[in-house]
Amino acid sequence: MRRAPSWPRHAIMVVVSFLMLVPFYWVLKTSLTGENIYAFPPHIVPIDPHLFHYVDVWYLIPFPRYLLNSVIVTTMAICGNLLFNTAAGYALTKQFPGRRWVVLLFLSCMLIPFQATIIPAYLITSWLGVLNSYLGIALPLLSTIICIFIFKASFEAVPRSLIDAARVDGLSEWRIIVRIMLPLSKSAIATNVILTFIWSWNAFLWPLIVIRTPEMQTLPLGLARFLSVMEDTTGALFAFVVMVLIPGLTIFLMAQKEFIRGLTSGATKG
């Protein structure tokens, strides 16, 4: 039987990829030229490109401070996620009374949009006394349900006999997680790290609510502030967008193999 030629599929993929990349190209091009985005006819190829808009962003707003804040908050969110999601995911692989209800509760909580829980979340954060602090910004992202299920699926794929053998050797539950489960769940860890990074890095609404001083602002808030205080800075604005995007894109490109593997394994082993 003759196989169908693969070029039509590749041609479609090239066209779709091109369409997906056009906005990124346009942002990059505008950051290099400062061209008015409403200019007609638009220039496909950048005219007189330069990097000075990036220099402007660095100095016109406290970009290093925003970057540092974002890095601190994201690091806290990733560490919290790894700790709490691992523990929760491991607990859900155990049999205990009400386990089914806990899983159902988690699943039903995923249906509630974050916007609906903002007021209670704010009150809890205020009650804890961590408003306008890094911990307060990272608090809602310290554990995410979808990542708990990714860990659960990954842990359930580990042979039961391996855990029993570790227990016979005298390992505590935490050491079983650290020594046995986590080394066998690298894809789940990578997925967790990347998802948490993306969510935390791009978080806007929650930081907008809990942050009260400009020096605590993260990059997305800095972008909003940038828009509100600057005029005629199309190039700098797009340069700022690129500078916000670069860390996330770099991490995704570095870990995309683990990311895709983690998502697909989570989808099939549950």
Place this chain on the structure above:
Amino acid sequence: MSWRRIFGHRFVAVPLAVAFLVAGWNIYIAFNNGGIIEGEVRDRAGAPVPGATVIFFERNFIYYQELRRTTTDASGAFRFDGMQVHVGQLEARTEDGSHSERRQLRLWFRAQDTEVAPLIVATPRG
């Protein structure tokens, strides 16, 4: 695990490469951030213009405002020291009322030492 394998891993190599680039750039900045902006003022015939006033305009949010001014020496040279700016405009004015076009100045970092191309005053001097 060998060192080559550790340093060759993308999760180590990429951050290290970025760290080296940032460190190298900052070292370069540390040796070139005296804030010196210097150049010359000439007339259209190419002769130096002594005694001309050179004004540096700093960019505000939406317009340019004068930050500092200096005067050219006998050879037509001018120099600003300790300029903590990364963008601005330069203009030369002579006593007879002529002036150069405003020269846009964009620097790669704040207080970068730079030598600008000669400012040409519009009116040829007699």
